[in-house]
Amino acid sequence: xxxxxxxxxxxxxxxxxxxxxxxxxxxxxxxxxxxxxxxxxxxxxxxxxxxxxxxxxxxxxxxxxxxxxxxxxxxxxxxxxxxxxxxxxxxxxxxxxxxxxxxxxxxxxxxxxxxxxxxxxxxxxxxxxxxxxxxxxxxxxxxxxxxxxxxxxxxxxxxxxxxxxxxxxxxxxxxxxxxxxxxxxxxxxxxxxxxxxxxxxxxx
Amino acid sequence: xxxxxxxxxxxxxxxxxxxxxxxxxxxxxxxxxxxxxxxxxxxxxxxxxxxxxxxxxxxxxxxxxxxxxxxxxxxxxxxxxxxxxxxxxxxxxxxxxxxxxxxxxxxxxxxxxxxxxxxxxxxxxxxxxxxxxxxxxxxxxxxxxxxxxxxxxxxxxxxxxxxxxxxxxxxxxxxxxxxxxxxxxxxxxxxxxxxxxxxxxxxxxxxxxxxxxxxxxxxxxxxxxxxxxxxxxxxxxxxxxxxxxxxxxxxxxxxxxxxxxxxxxxxxxxxxxxxxxxxxxxxxxxxxxxxxxxxxxxxxxxxxxxxxxxxxxxxxxxxxxxxxxxxxxxxxxxxx
Ligand code: HEM
Numbered sequence: 299x300x301x302x303x304x305x306x307x308x309x310x311x312x313x314x315x316x317x318x319x320x321x322x323x324x325x326x327x328x329x330x331x332x333x334x335x336x337x338x339x340x341x342x343x344x345x346x347x348x349x350x351x352x353x354x355x356x357x358x359x360x361x362x363x364x365x366x367x368x369x370x371x372x373x374x375x376x377x378x379x380x381x382x383x384x385x386x387x388x389x390x391x392x393x394x395x396x397x398x399x400x401x402x403x404x405x406x407x408x409x410x411x412x413x414x415x416x417x418x419x420x421x422x423x424x425x426x427x428x429x430x431x432x433x434x435x436x437x438x439x440x441x442x443x444x445x446x447x448x449x450x451x452x453x454x455x456x457x458x459x460x461x462x463x464x465x466x467x468x469x470x471x472x473x474x475x476x477x478x479x480x481x482x483x484x485x486x487x488x489x490x491x492x493x494x495x496x497x498x499x500x501x502x
Numbered sequence: 503x504x505x506x507x508x509x510x511x512x513x514x515x516x517x518x519x520x521x522x523x524x525x526x527x528x529x530x531x532x533x534x535x536x537x538x539x540x541x542x543x544x545x546x547x548x549x550x551x552x553x554x555x556x557x558x559x560x561x562x563x564x565x566x567x568x569x570x571x572x573x574x575x576x577x578x579x580x581x582x583x584x585x586x587x588x589x590x591x592x593x594x595x596x597x598x599x600x601x602x603x604x605x606x607x608x609x610x611x612x613x614x615x616x617x618x619x620x621x622x623x624x625x626x627x628x629x630x631x632x633x634x635x636x637x638x639x640x641x642x643x644x645x646x647x648x649x650x651x652x653x654x655x656x657x658x659x660x661x662x663x664x665x666x667x668x669x670x671x672x673x674x675x676x677x678x679x680x681x682x683x684x685x686x687x688x689x690x691x692x693x694x695x696x697x698x699x700x701x702x703x704x705x706x707x708x709x710x711x712x713x714x715x716x717x718x719x720x721x722x723x724x725x726x727x728x729x730x731x732x733x734x735x736x737x738x739x740x741x742x743x744x745x746x747x748x749x750x751x752x753x754x755x756x757x758x759x760x761x762x763x764x765x766x767x768x769x770x771x772x773x774x775x776x777x778x779x780x781x782x783x784x785x786x787x788x789x790x791x792x793x794x795x796x797x798x799x800x801x802x803x804x805x806x807x808x809x810x811x812x813x814x815x816x817x818x819x820x821x822x823x824x825x826x827x828x829x830x831x832x833x834x835x836x837x838x
Binding site for chain 1: 717789796799815828832
């Protein structure tokens with residue numbers, strides 16, 4: 299139990315909590331904008347728009363930092379699922395989540411410095427961080443500078459596809475976030491993984 | 503101006519009946535004009551276009567024309583004919599018998615028929631609204647303001663006929679911004695500044711005044727000034743001419759940015775009857791021109807997303823409870 303690995307460098311932890319805070323702020327204000335209604339107790343529209351704009355730009359900056367640091371440190375490699383046996387390992391991991399975890403079985407793929415993520419995790423993180431996020435940021439930026447949106451499309455305003463894509467990718471990230479926060483409790487103890495993201499140390 | 507408004511009701515009615523006597527085709531409130539009359543009028547107007555058109559400015563029919571002045575009178579058949587008044591003979595508004603020679607007699611240049619002459623009923627309804635508006639109440643403005651200060655009679659087309667919201671916005675905002683975005687025009691109308699001897703009140707910058715409105719420029723292209731600066735009227739009623747001051751103007755975003763958007767009864771009032779929920783969107787007539795956050799939604803997609811988010815929440819909740827129960831059971835078994 300006393301064996302420790304220094305798993306997460308400071309930059310990842312700082313980025314992670316900034317990212318988390320911004321996404322929560324963007325979710326609350328985004329919902330207030332989209333479902334704007336005098337009868338719903340949401341953040342006031344113009345305040346929501348202002349906060350959303352600022353937090354959105356901050357998230358773009360955070361993502362740029364993340365992408366750059368990933369390249370510089372080589373951390374991006376963690377996100378690449380490594381064949382052979384990708385599907386097998388995913389199934390094994392999924393089986394643990396729906397069955398093994400209830401029987402107290404040990405993690406099928408214990409965390410190591412080389413393999414921080416399990417294969418299922420790296421696949422999903424990859425999709426979120428390198429597909430959904432860039433789409434969300436790009437559509438958010440076009441929303442902010444609508445002169446870059448197409449003028450018209452299928453007889454509708456050209457901002458429509460941008461808005462719908464922003465909404466869908468935003469929703470995907472919110473759903474990911476819910477599952478992500480919960481799965482953070484599936485470490486060796488309920489609080490272990492949250493602690494790792496704060497201190498950087500993983501206890502085996 | 504507004505001379506006829508300051509007189510009692512009888513004068514207005516008298517003006518209307520006079521108009522009836524003079525121009526049988528025009529009823530108390532300008533009635534539609536038949537095709538034969540339109541063609542006759544267009545033929546008559548050709549005489550004016552001989553000099554009053556871009557082509558004539560380039561190639562004057564006579565050597566003695568004051569071209570510098572002619573250049574400033576922008577009358578073009580391509581613009582005039584489709585306009586609200588394009589069915590008319592120029593001389594119905596411009597003192598009839600003064601154009602047989604050039605230069606025109608003085609009356610021909612300065613006299614135009616007041617709007618009330620042909621729009622008695624509408625003017626009657628507009629009068630109290632105009633009198634309550636900022637341009638009538640602010641000192642010294644009323645005398646300088648007339649209907650054609652905002653209405654370009656040779657060009658404008660009403661909303662109902664113009665149809666395209668983008669064009670409506672451009673036309674109607676141009677009427678306001680002509681002054682509110684121009685120092686020279688504004689100074690011509692602005693009241694004196696009490697603090698500045700001999701000076702005029704300064705024009706407040708439009709973007710600065712509306713600094714609380716994000717993307718103000720995007721709004722200027724998508725909504726009209728009168729959307730926020732006039733009180734809402736019942737469906738089917740003529741838009742109000744009471745321009746509201748800064749205390750009363752609409753500041754609530756949700757007036758437009760919500761499912762029950764007031765844009766339906768304002769800029770898009772002439773289109774809402776054709777609302778067909780295109781591709782499943784509410785307020786899809788607005789969507790044809792503008793994506794308006796909060797107003798142009800897709801209820802089916804919204805319900806799907808809400809459902810998926812709730813399912814995710816319930817899923818992790820159930821997983822957590824089961825995990826806790828299983829752990830408790832394991833602990834009990836171990837203790838045995
Ligand atoms: C998890 C992150 C985010 C979520 C959940 C989210 C969600 C939303 C939602 C639901 C709307 C309402 C649009 C509609 O009704 O169709 C919206 C609007 C908008 N979003 Fe986001 N968004 C996120 C991130 C971003 C980012 C990173 C940017 C900027 C780069 C951004 C920029 C905007 C802009 C400009 C608008 C238009 C309203 C405004 O100007 O505030 N969003 N967002």
